[in-house]
Each structure stands twice: as structure tokens, then as C-alpha cells.
Amino acid sequence: MTSPESTFLTVSGPREIREGVETLTEPAPGRVIVDITYTGICGTDVHGYTDGHMLPPAVFGHEWTGTVSAVGDGVSGIEVGQRVMGGVGPACGRCAQCVAGHARQCDTAFAEANGVDDEAPDHGAFAGRVHVAARRVIPVPDEVSDIEAALVEPAAVTFHAVRRVAAELGAIVVVQGAGPIGLLTAQHARNAGAGRIIVSEPSAARREVASSGLGFPDVVAPDDLEATLAEVSNGLGADVFYECAGVASLLQPSASFVRRGGTLALLGFPLTESTVSYGDWQVRELTVVGSLAYNHEDFLGAIRAIAGKRVDVTALHTGTVGLSELRDLLEELDSGKSRHSKVLVSPKA
Template sequence: MSDQQRVAVLQEPEHMTVETRPVPTPGPGEVQVAVRAVSVCGSDVHYYDHGRIGGFVMHAPLVLGHETSGVVSAVGDGVEEPVVGTRVAVEPQRNCGRCEQCVRGRYHLCPHIAFFATPPVDGSFAQYVVVPATRAHPVPDALSDDAAAMIEPLAVAVHAAGKADIGPGTRVLVTGGGPVGLLCLQVARARGAGHVTVSDPVERRRAVAPDFGADAVLDPSVQAAEDVPPVDVVLECSGVQPAVDLAVAATAPAATVVLVGTGAQVTLPLDVVQSRELVLKGVFRYAHVYPAAIALAASGAVRLDDMVTSHHDLDGAVDALLAARHDPEAIKAVVRPG
């Protein structure tokens, strides 16, 4: 193996180059992963467009990509598993393990978290990455490299559905029919939801939602909350004000609204929240759900490969980032660094 690798680097908004950098070496407790697939997230696109997401701001060149799969290619001292040659889904976060949040098991809320492709931490648009061995989760042969990369966004959906306590018969509304919304839809179905509606103003997204298990779709540009029977759970996956308004308006009394989508500041109708005794919950990434997400995908209950609509190499990373903008059929683009 060469000691050099190719890496796609966002130099500044709308300016990406492919560079040669040293291959990272795993330290104690770490593994080196030869990257096979990186599925593109909306956050990658946001950094490409704007160089920031909220308080996370680029101040130096950044390697994008955090939805990652690959093969363990080297291990550091003290690592017994996974062994070299193991196919893995990479959980792209490194926590301190010592703070109050880590001690309480909420390692995703660690104030010292280092998360792939979140400034100043580089991501996985690269041929090799190094991660803690505990964050390299073995995947079965039943999962393709693409599907293994998409365990990361599936973990978000599993975490969100767990926050909502979705079970048999639950009436669910998913606001936002993008990739995370489609994953939340499928996880809700896998947990036994009785009826799932997907709301999205984009016709193409409404068109594909039934293929992934939606009982009904709603166009929020022409329909209102009154067009949806009151729901027990809303998984809000867009982060925009109109969707948040619909999320609250469509609830039954004592419903749970889980805020999954990342966005700017929004307002809430406090009178509705109080009079219906709604439960509002936020979601920030995930913790302890990768094994469950892998098992769910391997069972066939969630169709990950069917969401992949294009493949790109490192030289085509920009095309991958802009795939949804240029192709109305696009759902999920995948970069294959190798």
C-alpha cells in the first residue's frame, strides 16, 4: 500500500480540489479503514454551498463526507476486533469518554465531540480514514458497501423513532420526504406504525414515498393539517418553519413531535403545545444505535440500496454533492473513493 492517498478537499464554498495527502496511521485503540463508499448528506451540500451550518463554520479547508463504509486495512496497538479484512460501517464520531454526558451514556452530546466533516474535523471523501475501533461496526455480507455507508443516516432515523416510542398502531406524520424522511418512514413501518403520512412540497418526493411504505402523501403547498387525521407522532425532518407549523397543527392531544431536521430558528404556537400537552423532543445525531440499524437493514425491513441513485469517484465529488440539484430523480448520491 502506498503511503499517499487521494482526498477531495473543500477549499472554500463552491471550490473543491483533489489533493494527495499521507495515509493516516492508526494509533492505540484505532483502526484504519479503506473507504469503499460515502453517501452524500445534506450537511455536506450545505458546507459546499455556504461553508457553515449554524455555529459550525469552516475556517480552513475541510474534507467532507461522514456516511461511510469500508474495510479494516490496519489496526493499532491493543485492537483485537475488528480484524483486518472486516467490512465495517463507520460511526463518524469520537467522544472524550470522561465528561458528564459521556459518563451518562449520551456520548453524542459530548462537548468535546469530534465528528467527521464538521469543522475543524476532516471527513471521509478520502481513500483511508482512521477511527476508534469501537466506532468501526462490522456489517454482514447481506449489506452492500452502499447500504453500509447509509447506516449512518439510518442511525438518525432509528434514534428519532426511539425518541418517539413508535409502536404497533401508532399514527405517524413525517414532514420532509428527503433521504432522512424516507428512512424515518421505513423505520416507523418496521416498528409497526399503523398509518404513515409523508408531507413534502416536491412532487417527486411525494411520488416515491409510497414505494417506501407511506400510506398517504400530503402537498403542504395546497393542503393543510386538516387534511391529515390527527397523529400520535410527528417526525419533522426538514427544519423549515412551514413544516414545523404543520407538525404541531396535525397532532392529536398528548402527541410527540420529534425535531429531526436541522434549520434556523423557528417559532412554535405555545398555546397549541400547551393545550394539547404535546411532547417536543430534539434529535442531535445518535448514540448506541448502530448495531440496531445494521440489524434492521440486514433484515430487509429498510431498503437502503433502493435509495441510491448515482455513483461518483473522488474527481466527481462535486457532481455527487449537486446531484439532487441537477436531477429531479435523485435521492442519494454515493462517492466511491477507491
């Protein structure tokens, strides 16, 4: 280490950021210290900042990559100087879900994903360094750049959702919302064999990224979705509809675009309650698939897709700022008027 002192930022109240300084020297047994290269700003970070109390401390700044600078006793497979990213560990094999044979729903990994496990760090990676459990770090392959590594976490979120849906080959898919989550979902759905993908997005700039940047031919404004879907599906509706906007009022309208017997997949996370027509969903025999976070295998799958150039995360990267600019950028992103798609924070910027 060059210096044992490290600056970190945490949420201290609604729209309030606290700066702290800690001294990190030797990691505890089973843990490592990682010097942060980049941390992505997630919609969850924005909500946590504006709300002031909803996020566990470790979640504010959970999309990160960096270089291991110290390794604690008992750690194997991780070395000083190694590039890593933050993730979740493999299924523990000991929790109630694992013992019951449901390793994909491992309670330990789920707690890690939500920053509430016993080994959760004291703060997230809007910081110079983090001190984390070794099972939480995943090596970065040489084929993956630092910028790509910083964007693996949202790619794992969307990989998880598409894997849970397990749509049939050739499916007609709608992705609602062309923010980072929507654009990554669309790419994973394409890799998973979707026959036709329609991306619906109100922002012209985001529609341009989806069409010109990522090569999706059917990119429409929301007002044009109904007519486009009717033409593509001969009036039936979508086989799979991925709701990635997280707007509570859109939940029932989203379901209306799904054909009878189709699937509504929920990725966007509304912060208010939603009203739906239970009878409509039942009569049309909709399958509703909720998706939150990921497991270890989703990270590995997302990394392979990025390394193999089957998923482009760099097209989403629209800027890099320093820690001192974080608060202003969170305000900008919350305004709904930002030009940015995915911004990275560098403690060295």
C-alpha cells in the first residue's frame, strides 16, 4: 500500500453524503483489501441517496472493480496485485435453502447481494479502498478491461433474470426501458435465442444507443409499442415482457402486452405499491417471474459473455467522475434529465 488512509463516502440522510477517512492496514482473516479502480453508479444508489435510510451501508457503491493490495490469513486463490470485482460467493451448502436442495436460492449469497450478511463491509466502494470477505471477490480475466469489469455487476443482474425466465427459442420479447438494465437484458435475451426483440424507451438518446450502438432493429417510443407488437405478433402479444423501468404505474399496462400464457418478467424495482388486475392475470394464465440480484454463477456467465464480446457493456459507459463529484451527479441522475446512461466513479479522478 502507498498509504494506509482511505477516503470513503456514505449516505448520512436524505440527499446527504458523509465523507469519512479510515486506516486500512492488515486485512482480517478470510478477508482482503482492494484498491478501487472504478465504481458504477446504480439506480439503487440514486434511490438510497434521495431516501437517506433505505440502503445497508455496503450497498451504496456495490458495482466495483479494483486491485488486491493485501490478503488476510486463510485466504487462498487470491493474490496481491490481482484484478478483481465485487460479487457474491458460491452457494454455501449450509443454509436452509442449500440443505433443501435449492442452491440457486442460497440464503448466504442472497444476503451478500443485499449487503446484510455478517461479513458485509462497513461501507460500499465509493471509496479509495474496501475491506471485504475473500468469497466476495471474483478475479477479472485478462480479456476484460477495467471499465468492463466495473459493469459486470448489472450484467449479472440481467443475466440472472433472463436465465430465470428460460424463454423458448424464437420468442417474441419486449424490453421496457433502455437504461443500463434494459439494454443488458435485451442483449442477454438475444444471446438466449429470442426471435424478435422490441425495445420500448421514451428517451431518444437511449433509443439511439439501443438501435445504432447495440444493433437492435425494433426500437420504439412507448406510444408506438402497441402497434409494433401487434404487427410482429399478429395481434397475440409478447411471449416475454421484461419490465425494466421500475415505475409502479406501468405494472398492469405491462401485463396487457403479454399474450395469453406468456411471461411477465419483473426487473425494475418500484418504490411505491402497484395496483394490478388479479383477475386479468389469472384469466390469461400469465406467468410472472420476479428477479432480484444474482448468484455466483450469474457473475461467471456475465463475465464470459463480456469476454467473448457477446455482450457490449462499454456502449453504456457515458462518463467518469471523481468522488468529489458524486453528490452532484446523483442529483442530476435523480432529475430524470441526465444525458448519462452509466457513469463510473474513480477515486483517482
